[in-house]
Amino acid sequence: MASFVIEGGCRMSGEIIPQGAKNEALQVICAVLLTPEKVTIANVPDILDVNNLIQLLRDMQVKVERLSLDTYAFQADNVDLDYLKTEDFVRKSASLRGSVMIVGPLLARFGKAVLPKPGGDKIGRRRLDTHFTGIQKLGATFTYNQDAQLYEIEAKRLKGAYMLLDEASVTGTANILMAAVLAEGTTTIYNAACEPYLQQLSKMLIQMGADISGVGSNLLTIQGVESLKGANHLILPDMIEVGSFIGMAAMTGSDITIKNTGFDMLGIIPESFRRLGITVEQQGDDIHIPTHDSYEIDTFIDGSIMTIADAPWPGLTPDLLSVFLVVATQAVGSVLIHQKMFESRLFFVDKLIDMGAQIILCDPHRATVIGLGNRYKLRGATMVSPDIRAGIALLIAAMSAEGTSRIHNIDQIDRGYQNIDKRLNSIGARITRL
Incomplete structure (x- = not known):
């Protein structure tokens, strides 16, 4: 120690x-899973939580290239979904709370995701109900695997929906937003978190081709699109x-x-x-x-x-x-x-x-x-x-x-x-x- x-x-x-902002970095790095094209992110902080998330993406066969001390290029054109079933994935993602935000992108693009009980700070109960409820409203089904102590999540095709979040959860809003950008139809998120991290994530998704309005407010409207492209992003x-x-x-x-x-x-x-x-x-x-x-x-x-x-x-x-x-x-x-x-x-x-x-x-x-x-x-x-x-x-x-x-x-x-x-x-x- x-x-x-x-x-x-x-x-x-x-x-x-x-x-660079830790909380923003965790969100925008998860968002690279939404496209097979290259996404370049600058001002990435060199800290344990962010480095562990980047390594998790590498393990999922996302191509990661470090262009400079604080700039990375990501390309998720050959994601290994079978890795999600391994003990190694369960162990690594369970120790990193930010990994919960890969659920939205994986569901939106591939129709399946796995979520172990996440770790992070010992600062009291940090419930995931907002994530689950919002993603369920988009049409996903959650099954809890008691033996493996993880959630198996599936959706053939997410469909837009109206939702009023029970709390303005930052990571919950980010997860739902990333799921909704590729969902069919219109999604409305009321009582959305509107922190600068979410504003930055929204700007990056819009640059990738997403249709999002209401950025910076607590009412987000997302028109689903068929696919997203690459982008360049600078973290605050x-x-x-x-x-x-x-x-x-x-x-x-x-x-x-x-x-x-x-x-x-x-x-x-x-x-x-x-x-x-x-x-x-x-x-x-x-x-x-x-x-x-x-x-x-x-x-x-x-x-x-x-x-x-x-x-x-x-x-x-x-x-x-x-x-x-x-x-x-x-x-x-x-x-x-x-x-x-x-x-x-x-x-x-x-x-x-x-x-x-x-x-x-x-x-x-x-x-x-x-x-x-x-x-x-x-x-x-x-x-x-x-x-x-x-x-x-x-x-x-x-x-x-x-x-x-x-x-x-x-x-x-x-x-x-x-x-x-x-x-x-x-x-x-x-x-x-x-």
Whole structure:
């Protein structure tokens, strides 16, 4: 098990470039299965989850060519459907939650798919009902194989349908959208997720020949087409990494410029950090975070304690709440962090409490943070990363703490952050990988 050893209290300075968006990459890479023609994707992040998905496609006999450090060409003109029946496929796809999104493309193009129970972060129950219900409405049948513990899915020809999703699931919307583009007739998806990831996936599918309207809204209308062609696609900068760098800079008192942020697609992320008292300066497509000796949490207009909560886009992404929570521990003032979507994502706060943070865990979804400013620094500790987002939050805490910290199970961080230790060390951090 790999670990980070972090020397706290180091101020960073300089420029850092965010990686390509992990969540977008997982979607658009699955979409290459929709066409036998070549699809080229640039700004692909070099992280475990994405690399494992690319290897899974290779194992399915998709031709994969790495054109540069971050650019790949895919061609799914000879997909081995028999591989879906192997133990190797079941094992690999079960360990990668993003693999659920190959179901829509496989069904749409080949009429069959297999889905083991997927893995991923241990952040509570993440149901797949939205995926299943939407794809069933398009005419697919699901059969659960108890012995193999997997779903066998078939459809001779998907047919368009109207559906009102029970939740605005990002991966659920992506899966249904990819199935619908080759379905017969018209599909209407209401309460669709409309995150930038979905907008980017839709733009790529349209470039491939799909007929999609309503992109960027929660009402998508898809006219099915007979086939799709190849395309070239550029992945957005990762908004979660941009937000992580903003919080990291403020909490460590660093002067950092985040380059090429895709600022127009960040939504309310910059303004949400400003509510914590952090100076976020837009410079074209870059963000400058000046040195903060302190930062003070805002209150509501009536003086009551600020609440920061996640919500479907254009609300605040749940993937950043762990970062907001840890950054608030060194602010002046109090804030209620309300994690609505996942019931186990706040359980890492016990590690922050061990470091000296003043946090009251109200229930699995809410934590009150009492920021003590610079009066009481966090102290170094030994921790284990439970998931990707808690992992980066613990890394930020360790970088701001007094003394040396150790974080185990950093494979969880590597799943979502590309060479994070090397990139941060290049601007002044002191992180050693063991």
